[in-house]
Amino acid sequence: MLYFWILFNVFALGMLLLDLFVFHRSGRMVRSREALAWSAMWIALAFAFAGLVFFWQGRQVALEFVTGYVLELSLSVDNLFLFLVIFRYFSVPEQYQRSVLFWGILGALLMRGVFILAGVGLIQRFHWIVYVLGAGLVYSGIRLGLSGEHHVDPARNPAVRALRRLLPVTDDFHGGRFFVRSWKGKPGLYATPLLIVLAVIETTDLLFAVDSIPAVLAVTLNAFIVYTSNVFAILGLRSMYFAVSGLMKVFRFLHTGLALVLILVGSKMIAADYFHKHNIDIPTHVTLAVVAGVLTISIVASAMFPGQKSSNN
Numbered sequence: 001m002l003y004f005w006i007l008f009n010v011f012a013l014g015m016l017l018l019d020l021f022v023f024h025r026s027g028r029m030v031r032s033r034e035a036l037a038w039s040a041m042w043i044a045l046a047f048a049f050a051g052l053v054f055f056w057q058g059r060q061v062a063l064e065f066v067t068g069y070v071l072e073l074s075l076s077v078d079n080l081f082l083f084l085v086i087f088r089y090f091s092v093p094e095q096y097q098r099s100v101l102f103w104g105i106l107g108a109l110l111m112r113g114v115f116i117l118a119g120v121g122l123i124q125r126f127h128w129i130v131y132v133l134g135a136g137l138v139y140s141g142i143r144l145g146l147s148g149e150h151h152v153d154p155a156r157n158p159a160v161r162a163l164r165r166l167l168p169v170t171d172d173f174h175g176g177r178f179f180v181r182s183w184k185g186k187p188g189l190y191a192t193p194l195l196i197v198l199a200v201i202e203t204t205d206l207l208f209a210v211d212s213i214p215a216v217l218a219v220t221l222n223a224f225i226v227y228t229s230n231v232f233a234i235l236g237l238r239s240m241y242f243a244v245s246g247l248m249k250v251f252r253f254l255h256t257g258l259a260l261v262l263i264l265v266g267s268k269m270i271a272a273d274y275f276h277k278h279n280i281d282i283p284t285h286v287t288l289a290v291v292a293g294v295l296t297i298s299i300v301a302s303a304m305f306p307g308q309k310s311s312n313n
Contacts (some may be wrong), residue, residue, distance in 0.1 A: 042236030064220040067288040068229030101238040106200035136264025145259030167191040257298025
């Protein structure tokens with residue numbers, strides 16, 4: 001099994017490097033049509049991988065992968081809103097955003113791998129953790145449903161404060177660099193605002209992992225399937241950001257749909273033992289259909305009942 005872990009991570013890293021240093025090495029701005037094409041490619045790759053899993057592990061495991069992928073992809077959409085807020089807060093030029101997202105996703109791959117292995121190990125050893133994770137998902141869903149969106153204040157981010165204490169930070173961007181050797185004629189190592197942005201992106205993703213990984217663990221405890229479904233979802237996140245960044249506010253009911261998904265999945269985790277004792281089986285394809293149905297309804301409702309436009313626009 002270790003062989004498959006190594007092969008998959010080599011593939012994921014290779015695709016990220018190919019994307020950044022070959023197809024987008026010029027650092028130019030990404031057009032929506034191009035980003036949509038890349039998003040479609042990532043989705044196609046995910047379903048191609050699901051096909052491989054089907055022939056390798058069978059229908060049930062393939063369904064678990066697809067369900068985990070759809071769950072993670074839908075919950076990752078909320079990341080896009082925060083990415084937009086963060087980039088606007090720091091006034092990051094669009095041509096540098098792709099580089100920040102590349103390194104942010106690379107860090108997310110490492111953090112989520114650790115989270116998933118730890119989560120699966122803890123659940124298998126201490127079953128009661130399932131109830132804690134389920135309750136956490138329900139709480140997150142209720143909080144998201146009541147607040148309407150996740151909020152982030154970059155100025156109060158602990159990683160930002162720690163970086164500013166450790167390193168002097170320049171006032172302006174220096175291309176796509178995270179560090180410079182001198183600034184205003186003074187030698188020394190200086191961080192650029194781009195490193196601050198990366199720190200906020202990483203810590204924000206860490207908070208989202210607390211919601212998204214337990215949601216997929218509610219579907220399967222197969223660490224390889226949980227990890228690969230997470231990775232495929234976040235690999236396509238950069239392209240999806242550039243594809244829909246101008247349309248995010250159109251989906252005004254998407255937060256409601258995501259909140260309901262979190263509550264449903266968390267409730268399923270809490271009630272798992274009850275279902276088992278009473279021989280109640282909820283097939284994976286039913287979970288997949290419910291998640292897809294809730295998200296589809298929220299998107300259709302957003303299109304049918306768009307929000308009021310600001311009078312200042």
